[in-house]
Amino acid sequence: MDTAAKHIIKVSNLSIGYTSKKEQNVIASNLNIELKPGNLVCLLGKNGIGKSTLLRTLTKVQPALDGEVYINNKKLEALTNFDLAKTLSLVLTERLPDSSLTVFELVALGRQPFTNWIGYLTNNDMAIIQVAFEKTNTQHLMNSKCYELSDGQLQKVMIARALAQDTPLIILDEPTAHLDLHHTVNTFTLLKNLASEFNKTIIISTHQTNLALQLADELWLMSSSKFVSGNTNVLIEKDELNFLFDSDLITFNKSLKQFTINQ
């Protein structure tokens, strides 16, 4: 039996980083990941460790320095932009260039891989867009211009657009960076439900470590000494969280399943 087909993402000996004319800056190397569909994955690690770099590499926004990435059993580099748009939706942290698009138009653009060449929205497209607005509680923003939104509102609208794209894989770089506690928990719960109810695979990078420990099915832990991926409870049991921050200020408390401040 072909077991590789079961992985929505498979990564072998991946090196990520940046190449300039003078040198290669390797941010992380020898990364290996096998991820099955239907999981909420939280990518954790301290500032500047390489989380965005990894997510951009997995989504073909920037090239790998070495190694292989497979999405749905196909080599990433062989996937066309059209294949990718039908397979994964991506929410990055960069702010949109100012545009006079309305929120409805922005979210509807999520349907672009599926509409015909003039972008005609069918009843089915409209129904999917409607659900995306409802799930993210952003219906009231539909007629606003994108440039009028607060950072937090824009973040929710970008999640709505990803939902409208209706792909099996959704990747979000710090989707709750600008949200208050209520909206942060709300967004985590929404993403968790999408993974469990609709069998979507959702990967987010986040600094909401304690929330991730409560809600993520899988964790990807990045530290300067190693990269570990796997089931959240298994990683807690194996004491893998201790390496995450390398700090005298906080310690992982195994019985609470949380990081606590050293008093």
Ligand SMILES: Nc1ncnc2c1ncn2[C@@H]1O[C@H](COP(=O)(O)OP(=O)(O)OP(=O)(O)O)[C@@H](O)[C@H]1O
């Ligand atoms: N375009 C770039 N060119 C060169 N180096 C970069 C570039 N973008 C990021 N880096 C470097 O790569 C490293 C990892 O950055 P990255 O943004 O991936 O970290 P991160 O874990 O997402 O950080 P944060 O949690 O602060 O968002 C950093 O040292 C950063 O300076």
